[in-house]
Amino acid sequence: MYKKGLYTIVSNTPLTPVVYRMVLEGDTQYITNSGEFINIELSGKFLRRPISIADYDERTITIIYKVVGRGTEQMKNMQAGEVLDILTGLGNGFSTNNDAKRPLLVGGGVGVPPMYNLCKRLLGEGKKPMVILGFNTAAEIFYAEEFRALGVDVYLSTADGSEGTKGFVTDVIREKALEFDYLYTCGPLPMLKALYDATESPAEFSFEERMGCGFGACMGCSCKTKYGNKRICKDGPVLKREEIIW
Amino acid sequence: MVKHYDTSVELCGVKLDNPIIPASGTFGFGREFADYYDLDCLGAISFKGTTRDARFGNPTPRIAECEAGLINSVGLQNPGIDKVIAEELPHLRSIFHKPIVANISGFSLEEYEECCAKIDKEEQVEIIEVNVSCPNVHNGGMSFGTQPESAAEVTRRVKSVTTKPVFIKLSPNVTDIVSIARACEDAGADGICLINTLLGMRIDTMRRRHVIANKMGGFSGDAIFPVAVRMVYQVANACQIPVMGCGGVSTADNVIEMMMAGATAVQVGAANLKNPYAAKEIIEALPKEMERLGIERLSDIIGIVK
Numbered sequence: 001m002y003k004k005g006l007y008t009i010v011s012n013t014p015l016t017p018v019v020y021r022m023v024l025e026g027d028t029q030y031i032t033n034s035g036e037f038i039n040i041e042l043s044g045k046f047l048r049r050p051i052s053i054a055d056y057d058e059r060t061i062t063i064i065y066k067v068v069g070r071g072t073e074q075m076k077n078m079q080a081g082e083v084l085d086i087l088t089g090l091g092n093g094f095s096t097n098n099d100a101k102r103p104l105l106v107g108g109g110v111g112v113p114p115m116y117n118l119c120k121r122l123l124g125e126g127k128k129p130m131v132i133l134g135f136n137t138a139a140e141i142f143y144a145e146e147f148r149a150l151g152v153d154v155y156l157s158t159a160d161g162s163e164g165t166k167g168f169v170t171d172v173i174r175e176k177a178l179e180f181d182y183l184y185t186c187g188p189l190p191m192l193k194a195l196y197d198a199t200e201s202p203a204e205f206s207f208e209e210r211m212g213c214g215f216g217a218c219m220g221c222s223c224k225t226k227y228g229n230k231r232i233c234k235d236g237p238v239l240k241r242e243e244i245i246w
Numbered sequence: 247m248v249k250h251y252d253t254s255v256e257l258c259g260v261k262l263d264n265p266i267i268p269a270s271g272t273f274g275f276g277r278e279f280a281d282y283y284d285l286d287c288l289g290a291i292s293f294k295g296t297t298r299d300a301r302f303g304n305p306t307p308r309i310a311e312c313e314a315g316l317i318n319s320v321g322l323q324n325p326g327i328d329k330v331i332a333e334e335l336p337h338l339r340s341i342f343h344k345p346i347v348a349n350i351s352g353f354s355l356e357e358y359e360e361c362c363a364k365i366d367k368e369e370q371v372e373i374i375e376v377n378v379s380c381p382n383v384h385n386g387g388m389s390f391g392t393q394p395e396s397a398a399e400v401t402r403r404v405k406s407v408t409t410k411p412v413f414i415k416l417s418p419n420v421t422d423i424v425s426i427a428r429a430c431e432d433a434g435a436d437g438i439c440l441i442n443t444l445l446g447m448r449i450d451t452m453r454r455r456h457v458i459a460n461k462m463g464g465f466s467g468d469a470i471f472p473v474a475v476r477m478v479y480q481v482a483n484a485c486q487i488p489v490m491g492c493g494g495v496s497t498a499d500n501v502i503e504m505m506m507a508g509a510t511a512v513q514v515g516a517a518n519l520k521n522p523y524a525a526k527e528i529i530e531a532l533p534k535e536m537e538r539l540g541i542e543r544l545s546d547i548i549g550i551v552k
Binding site: 041 | 271272273278279307310312314323
C-alpha cells in the first residue's frame with residue numbers, strides 16, 4: 001500500500017561529487033520492506049522521481065541518489081527544512097522469508113543504497129550477510145564504511161583496480177571464493193546479468209526501468225517474465241531468479 | 247445557509263454525479279487507486295484500452311518526460327477482452343458502483359465489432375468508448391481515426407452490434423477534426439470523446455538517440471490542454487451529439503473551461519499519473535470553483551461560450 005505525504009528534508013549532503021544522501025522526516029508507516037522506493041514530486045517537473053530507499057526508521061527515510069539529470073540536479077540544491085510531496089510504500093522489495101543463513105548482497109554504483117537496509121534487516125533476523133560493492137573507480141566509492149560499521153564482511157571491486165579487486169563484482173566472488181546460499185543484488189543491467197550467469201543460488205534482482213506513475217497505473221515500465229507481464233514499479237522492482245527473461 | 251452546487255450531468259441518458267471521468271490508460275481497471283480513495287466519488291471510469299487479444303505493447307523504455315507532460319508508447323498493453331470481462335470487470339464492479347465506460351481498441355473492423363459485441367452483453371458497462379486514435383500501434387486504431395470514411399465505418403460496425411451508447415474517441419493528429427466527428431455522428435455515434443494524445447518525440451541529446459524505444463509516442467499532460475479545448479469547441483459546435491472532453495485537465499478550473507467549450511463530461515488523464523488523488527481533488531474543488539464563478543448547476547454552462 002502506498003501513500004502520498006509531505007516530508008521535510010533533514011539533511012542533503014554529498015557522499016561523492018555526484019552522489020548525495022538525503023534524509024527526510026515524515027510518515028514511514030507505509031514502508032514495509034527493504035528494496036522499496038519512493039516517488040518524489042519536484043516543482044516544474046511533470047513526472048515524479050523514483051528513488052530507492054537506502055534506510056528508514058519510525059520517522060525518517062534515507063535516500064542516496066546520483067545526479068544524472070535535471071531532476072536530480074534540482075534535488076542536489078535542496079536545503080534542510082524544504083518540504084517535498086512524496087509517495088511512499090512503492091514496489092515489492094526483497095523477500096527475506098527464506099532459510100538462507102549466509103546471503104550475499106551485491107550493489108553496483110547507485111544500486112548500492114537498497115542493500116544497506118536489507119543488510120540491517122538480515123542481521124536483525126540472525127543471518128550472516130556479506131557484501132560486495134562495485135564501482136568504476138575509487139573516487140566513486142560510497143557507503144563502504146557504513147556497511148563495515150554494521151559488522152559485516154565488505155568486499156570492493158573497481159573496474160580500474162584503484163581499490164579492492166580489479167574488475168567486476170563477479171571477479172570478487174571468484175577471487176575470494178565466496179560461499180553463499182542466497183543472492184540479493186541491485187545495479188546496472190549488465191552487472192545483474194553477469195551475476196545471474198555466474199551464480200546458481202536462489203537470487204533476487206532489483207531492476208530499473210523508466211517509469212510514468214510509479215504505482216502501477218500507466219503500464220509504462222512493464223517487462224516480460226516467465227510468470228507473465230509484470231510492472232517494474234508495482235510487481236517489481238525485485239524479481240526472483242526463476243522468473244527472469246533476459 | 248450553504249448553497250447547493252449541482253455537479254451532475256447526463257451523458258446519453260446516463261446520469262453522472264459529476265462530469266469527472268478518469269481517462270482510459272491512466273487508471274488501469276481502478277485497482278491501483280481503490281486503496282487510496284473511494285472510487286464512488288468519480289462520475290464514471292473509463293477503463294484501460296482493451297483489444298481482442300492480450301497485448302504486451304511496445305518495447306521499453308516507453309515513457310519520456312516533457313515540459314508539462316509526458317510521452318508514452320505503451321501500445322495498448324491489456325489482458326484481452328475475454329479476461330477483462332471475466333476478471334477485471336467484476337472486480338471493478340466490486341470496488342466501483344457508478345457508470346463504467348468500456349474503452350475498446352482494434353486492428354480491424356472485425357475486431358472492433360467482436361469486442362463491442364462481447365462488451366454489449368455486460369450489464370456493468372453503460373457506455374462504450376471506441377478508440378480509433380491510439381498513436382502507438384502500427385496499422386492500428388489511429389489509421390481508422392484519421393479519415394472520415396474509416397471512422398464512420400468503425401462507428402457503423404460497432405453500432406450494429408450494441409445498443410449501448412457509443413462514443414468514438416478521436417485523434418488530434420488530423421487536419422480537419424470536424425469532418426471526422428461529423429462523419430461519426432452521421433454513422434450513428436452517440437457521442438464523441440476527444441482528444442487522444444498528440445504524436446510526439448524526444449531525443450536524448452547526450453546519447454544521440456531516441457528516448458523512447460519505439461521512437462514516437464503520444465504526448466499528454468497539462469501542455470495539451472489548449473489544443474483539447476479548441477477541438478472540443480470545434481466539434482461541440484459542429485455536432486449535435488455530446489462530447490467528452492479530454493486532454494491536459496488537471497484542475498477544477500480546467501474542467502469548467504472545457505465544459506464552457508462544449509464538453510458534457512470531462513476526462514482526467516495524465517494528471518492521475520503525477521498525483522494519484524488528482525481526480526478526487528478536482529471533484530472536491532468543483533463546488534468552490536462553481537461558487538467563485540457564480541455557477542449553480544454545472545450542466546448550465548455546457549457550451550455556453552460560442
